Amino acid sequence: MLTGLDVAIRNDFADLKGKTIGLVCNQASIARDVRHVIDVLLPHHQQGDFKIGGIFGPEHGLFGHTQDNMIEWEGEPDPRTGLVVHSLYGKWREPQPFMLEGLDELVVDLPDVGSRYYTFVWTMALCMKACEPLGIPVTVWDRPNPIGGTQVEGTLLRMGFDSFVGQYPVPTRHGMTIGEIARYLKDAFFPHVQLKIVEMEGWSRDMYFEATGLPWAMPSPNMPAPETAVVYPGGCLLEATNLSEGRGTTRPFEIFGAPFLDAWKFAEGLNRLDLPGCVFRPLPFEPTFNKHAKQICGGAFLHVTDRQTFQPVLTYIGILQEAIRQSGLHDPAGLPRGSQFEAASAETTLPGFAWKLPPYEYVHDRRPIDILAGNDWLADAIEEMTPLQKIQERFSDECTEFSPANLKAKIYY
Numbered sequence: 001m002l003t004g005l006d007v008a009i010r011n012d013f014a015d016l017k018g019k020t021i022g023l024v025c026n027q028a029s030i031a032r033d034v035r036h037v038i039d040v041l042l043p044h045h046q047q048g049d050f051k052i053g054g055i056f057g058p059e060h061g062l063f064g065h066t067q068d069n070m071i072e073w074e075g076e077p078d079p080r081t082g083l084v085v086h087s088l089y090g091k092w093r094e095p096q097p098f099m100l101e102g103l104d105e106l107v108v109d110l111p112d113v114g115s116r117y118y119t120f121v122w123t124m125a126l127c128m129k130a131c132e133p134l135g136i137p138v139t140v141w142d143r144p145n146p147i148g149g150t151q152v153e154g155t156l157l158r159m160g161f162d163s164f165v166g167q168y169p170v171p172t173r174h175g176m177t178i179g180e181i182a183r184y185l186k187d188a189f190f191p192h193v194q195l196k197i198v199e200m201e202g203w204s205r206d207m208y209f210e211a212t213g214l215p216w217a218m219p220s221p222n223m224p225a226p227e228t229a230v231v232y233p234g235g236c237l238l239e240a241t242n243l244s245e246g247r248g249t250t251r252p253f254e255i256f257g258a259p260f261l262d263a264w265k266f267a268e269g270l271n272r273l274d275l276p277g278c279v280f281r282p283l284p285f286e287p288t289f290n291k292h293a294k295q296i297c298g299g300a301f302l303h304v305t306d307r308q309t310f311q312p313v314l315t316y317i318g319i320l321q322e323a324i325r326q327s328g329l330h331d332p333a334g335l336p337r338g339s340q341f342e343a344a345s346a347e348t349t350l351p352g353f354a355w356k357l358p359p360y361e362y363v364h365d366r367r368p369i370d371i372l373a374g375n376d377w378l379a380d381a382i383e384e385m386t387p388l389q390k391i392q393e394r395f396s397d398e399c400t401e402f403s404p405a406n407l408k409a410k411i412y413y
Contacts (some may be wrong), residue, residue, distance in 0.1 A: 001202030001212050004141030004179065005109050006032050006196055009040060009310045015139070015196075016050045019104040022095075024056040024088075024127055026120070027063040028217035036107050036301050042081055042176030044404055052083055053103050058110060059089040060220045064323060089119070093164060093362075094126040097134070106131055110180045110218040112357040115228040116148040117165040117236045117372060119361075120219070121181050123308065125167050128182065137194035138338045142179030142411070144212050146229045147307075149205035151177050154233060154313040156398035157374030166374050171399050173233040173312050175205075176409060184409035203412055208307060220385015222252040230304055236315030240369035242332075242354045243323060244297050248287030255285055256319065259292055260327050260352050262351045267300040269322045273388070280387065305399040319351075321381050327352030329383060 002010070009031060029037040029362040038055065039084070044053045055062065062085055078085050086092075086099050100106070106127055110120040124140065131138050154172025162168065168189060170181070179197040186195045202212075209216060209226040218224055223232070228251070235253030238245035246255035257263065267282035287293050304310050330350045360368035369379045381391050 001144075001200060001214065002032065003038055003143050003200055003214065004198035005029070005068070005143075008141055009397045011175050012319075013041070013049065015046060016018040016044075016105070018050060019131055020051040020053040020186065021058060022054045022065060022100065022103045022106040023052060023386065024058070024106065024108040024110060025062070025121065026058055026060065026110060026219065027111040029084040030213060030217050033082075034215050034217075038083070041289075045083075048380050053081050054099060056084045056095060056099070056106075056123075056127070057085060059086070059217070061089075075290060087376050088123050088126070095121070095130040096235040097130075100130060100134060100136060103136055105137045105139060106235050108138065108178075108182075109143075110147065111143050111180060111217075112181075113219060113223060113232055114145045114173060114175070115229075115233040115236060116172050116174055116374070118220075118232075119164055122164055123176055124178065124182060124397060125185050125189075128185055128193045130194070132193040133257050135194070137196065138182075139196045139376070141198045142177050142200050144200065144207065144209060144214070145175065146209035146226050147173070147233075148208050149180075150407065151175055151308075152399045152402070153311055154395055154399070161366065161374045161376070162373055163363045163366075163371040165372060169374075169402065169411075171402055174406075176406065177203075177411065179301050180409045180411055183411070184405055187298045187408060188405065199411055200353065205412055222247055222283045224250070224252070226252075227304070227374065228253055230310070231305060231316075232316070233300055233310050234312035234319075237313075237316050237320065237369070237372055240356055240360070240367065240372050241319075241320065241323075242291065242350060242356060244285075244287050244288070244291045244299070246285075247290035248293055249285055254302050255299060257283070257285065257321050258323070258327075258353075259295050259297050260350075261298035261323065262326075266298060266322065266326060269326060270300060270319060273318045273322065275311070275315050275318055275388075277304060277306035277307055278310070278315060282283060311392070313395065314388055317378075317382060317391060318356045318388055321385055323353045324383070324385075329352040331355060334411065 088373050152175040157166045157169045243258045246252035249255045263284045264281040267280040270280040281300045330352050332354045371375045
């Protein structure tokens with residue numbers, strides 16, 4: 001199959017000739033032959049076919065060199081190419097007018113992993129927002145959703161809980177490509193933006209990444225493999241807790257746990273839940289950085305045995321409930337719901353499970369679990385041990401609520 005970038009290469013970038021463009025990309029913006037998009041475009045820039053007026057890098061930096069929540073600074077021109085590079089995860093997340101000055105078009109070539117929390121689609125949204133009043137067209141070179149386009153799961157984000165891990169209402173696992181999300185955003189929020197999608201060829205909605213035949217490039221430091229993307233719609237919820245989500249190991253999000261858990265007891269309890277499409281293996285592990293660094297954690301490895309029946313969001317809610325059953329629910333700040341938060345995070349010395357406290361992804365007045373969930377009901381359901389079937393029923397209702405917008409935005413069938 002061909003990505004939007006591959007299609008543009010085949011067409012010799014005819015639509016860009018004579019223009020000054022901005023390019024939004026990162027290290028995973030590669031062609032089928034693994035050449036990076038900058039290296040593909042640079043000869044055209046050098047021979048005057050078109051001009052690259054600036055490069056825009058999302059979270060983790062242009063080449064994925066920073067870990068989560070690390071702020072990049074506006075830098076000097078890239079010493080290798082001489083191109084100006086702007087960070088969109090630092091002082092500014094939305095392109096500023098001075099960055100866009102002189103551009104005839106902004107081209108977005110970013111990977112996505114199929115989860116609402118992943119910030120690259122929201123960088124694209126902010127680019128659309130910035131370009132709309134300036135009359136600068138936005139072109140999206142589409143890429144596959146690595147976890148397919150048929151399964152939709154989780155909560156529908158509610159406005160008021162919007163953040164950089166979810167700016168507009170989409171389900172947790174949205175089942176869309178980045179181009180389809182762009183179509184949805186134009187229709188619902190940016191009606192006057194001039195949007196063009198360069199569509200993929202050969203992609204169908206039932207494809208997981210391995211079926212595409214494309215090379216995998218890590219879109220961020222803790223997304224090492226397609227298997228990580230499969231579990232991530234649920235695994236990211238662990239960021240809102242004092243459980244290690246496996247950062248500092250070689251298989252983040254598939255590995256998880258904490259020093260206050262017993263690996264064998266934890267895995268046994270999880271397997272007793274009989275969650276579809278997966279099995280848990282007990283695993284003590286020692287993160288090299290991030291939560292519980294250099295401490296032995298009792299945890300588990302999640303093996304997905306059937307991707308078609310596996311429900312990542314529901315599975316990790318089961319994991320959170322089991323962690324609470326086995327270690328108790330602890331409050332690191334003693335603050336009631338809705339009060340102003342001051343503490344930065346749950347203390348790692350707590351004897352059991354706790355929610356982390358703000359700040360998280362630029363948000364200072366809501367708990368991380370509430371902004372990741374996109375609501376304040378999910379945390380209550382987890383704490384109250386609401387049966388997973390009841391939670392799943394609410395997921396289904398919220399995804400059904402989004403289905404008309406999803407259907408309208410579809411490009412591929």
